[in-house]
Amino acid sequence: SQQGEEDPQALSIQEGENATMNCSYKTSINNLQWYRQNSGRGLVHLILIRSNEREKHSGRLRVTLDTSKKSSSLLITASRAADTASYFCATLGNQGGKLIFGQGTELSVKP
Amino acid sequence: EPEVTQTPSHQVTQMGQEVILRCVPISNHLYFYWYRQILGQKVEFLVSFYNNEISEKSEIFDDQFSVERPDGSNFTLKIRSTKLEDSAMYFCASGDMGGETQYFGPGTRLLVL
Numbered sequence: 001s002q003q004g005e006e007d008p009q010a011l012s013i014q015e016g017e018n019a020t021m022n023c024s025y026k027t028s029i030n031n032l033q034w035y036r037q038n039s040g041r042g043l044v045h046l047i048l049i050r051s052n053e054r055e056k057h058s059g060r061l062r063v064t065l066d067t068s069k070k071s072s073s074l075l076i077t078a079s080r081a082a083d084t085a086s087y088f089c090a091t092l093g094n095q096g097g098k099l100i101f102g103q104g105t106e107l108s109v110k111p
Numbered sequence: 112e113p114e115v116t117q118t119p120s121h122q123v124t125q126m127g128q129e130v131i132l133r134c135v136p137i138s139n140h141l142y143f144y145w146y147r148q149i150l151g152q153k154v155e156f157l158v159s160f161y162n163n164e165i166s167e168k169s170e171i172f173d174d175q176f177s178v179e180r181p182d183g184s185n186f187t188l189k190i191r192s193t194k195l196e197d198s199a200m201y202f203c204a205s206g207d208m209g210g211e212t213q214y215f216g217p218g219t220r221l222l223v224l
Contacts, residue, residue, distance in 0.1 A: 030211070031211055033212065033213075035215075040200075040220075041217065041218070042202065042215050042216060042217035042218050043154065043202060043204075043215040044215075045214060045215070048212055050211075088154065090154075094210075095210035095211060096142045096161055096166065096210030097159065097167065097210070098144065098167055098169075099144075099146075099154075099204075100156070101146075101153045101154040102153060103153045
C-alpha cells in the first residue's frame with residue numbers, strides 16, 4: 001500500500017531559519033498534500049502538488065515533488081515560533097479517494 | 112470561510128457502549144471521510160462516502176462501525192460496542208467535486224474506559 005513517510009521525525013530550529021521536511025511514498029499518486037497539526041488539534045491543509053507538477057509555492061512554503069524518486073519536500077522559509085507544529089504529507093491515489101498519511105515531522109521553532 | 116465542524120469535541124464512554132460522532136461537512140462538498148489518529152501515531156483512513164454510499168473502507172472499519180448521512184447536512188460515525196483500542200481522535204473530512212483536497216474538522220477525542 002502507498003505510504004507517506006517523513007523525515008526527520010523531529011526538527012528543532014531557531015526562529016528565522018529555514019525548515020525542510022521530506023516525504024517518501026511507494027505507489028503512484030494523483031497528488032501529494034501537506035498538512036499541519038498543532039498539538040492535539042485538527043489538520044490544516046497547507047498545500048497540494050499534483051503528480052505533473054514539480055514545484056509549488058504558497059507564501060513562505062515551497063513544495064517540490066519528484067515522482068521518479070517518489071519523494072517530496074516541504075520548505076518553510078524564515079520560520080516563526082508559530083510554525084511549531086507537526087507536519088504530515090499525505091498522498092492521494094485517485095480523485096475522491098482516501099489520503100494516506102505519513103508519520104509526520106514534529107517541528108519546533110525556538111524564539 | 113466555510114469549515115467542517117464536529118461534535119462533541121470530547122467524549123468519554125465505557126467499554127461496550129455505543130457512541131455516535133457527528134460531523135457537518137462543508138455544504139457543497141460531495142465526498143465525505145472519517146479518519147482516526149491514535150495518540151502519537153499517524154492519521155489512518157477509516158471510510159469514504161460518496162453518492163449516499165460507502166465508496167471505500169479500511170480493515171479498521173469492521174462491523175462495529177457504520178456511517179450515515181441522515182439528512183443533507185450531517186455525516187455520522189457510529190461505533191456500536193466500543194473497545195479500549197477505539198480510543199483516538201476521530202476526524203471528519205469533506206472534499207469538493209474535484210475530489211482532490213480534503214478539509215478536516217477539528218476532531219472528536221474519544222476515550223473508552
